[in-house]
Amino acid sequence: DGGITQSPKYLFRKEGQNVTLSCEQNLNHDAMYWYRQDPGQGLRLIYYSQIVNDFQKGDIAEGYSVSREKKESFPLTVTSAQKNPTAFYLCATSGAQTYGYTFGSGTRLTVV
Amino acid sequence: QQQVKQSPQSLIVQKGGISIINCAYENTAFDYFPWYQQFPGKGPALLIAIRPDVSEKKEGRFTISFNKSAKQFSLHIMDSQPGDSATYFCAVTGGYNKLIFGAGTRLAVHP
Numbered sequence: 001d002g003g004i005t006q007s008p009k010y011l012f013r014k015e016g017q018n019v020t021l022s023c024e025q026n027l028n029h030d031a032m033y034w035y036r037q038d039p040g041q042g043l044r045l046i047y048y049s050q051i052v053n054d055f056q057k058g059d060i061a062e063g064y065s066v067s068r069e070k071k072e073s074f075p076l077t078v079t080s081a082q083k084n085p086t087a088f089y090l091c092a093t094s095g096a097q098t099y100g101y102t103f104g105s106g107t108r109l110t111v112v
Numbered sequence: 113q114q115q116v117k118q119s120p121q122s123l124i125v126q127k128g129g130i131s132i133i134n135c136a137y138e139n140t141a142f143d144y145f146p147w148y149q150q151f152p153g154k155g156p157a158l159l160i161a162i163r164p165d166v167s168e169k170k171e172g173r174f175t176i177s178f179n180k181s182a183k184q185f186s187l188h189i190m191d192s193q194p195g196d197s198a199t200y201f202c203a204v205t206g207g208y209n210k211l212i213f214g215a216g217t218r219l220a221v222h223p
Contacts, residue, residue: 042215101211103148103157108153
């Protein structure tokens, strides 16, 4: 059953902590993306990777970091430098010869 | 730099009515125009998409109308149902590049 798995579904972070959101895919897609969505808002691109061991900053990369050591995995770390991390985080993938994205089901991060 | 403008921001339609959401883009190099549907707490899912070589594409109750000269495309939902209540995003891209999303439209279909 191909798809994207984001975990955990809900995550709570204390002030000053780093947390890592997982995104795993078995679609054999080359490109992976992280988006942030605030309540009632659109999708803002954080980071994206078009190939293993390479990634680029999106529009709101400050306070976030990523790695792409495997084709299947693109974890996102929300660092303590991100002052307002409470949001819904979405991972997406796209194939090299296809248009459009497939999205995961998201992780809701809340600062407590 | 806003490359795609989506309107309206929110829309209320009565059951059975027609919902219309519009998007305008700037770059004539874009060649793929998808619409995504997102339910609360879920990731967006591809609803329907069009390429600029056709002016209209219909899938069930959902239709994309495309006006290349005006650089606009729209989503029409015929016979709107309460189950269509969701947020809709248009997007554009050129080549096998990352999508650029509109700001989204929250649709509420009242019974």
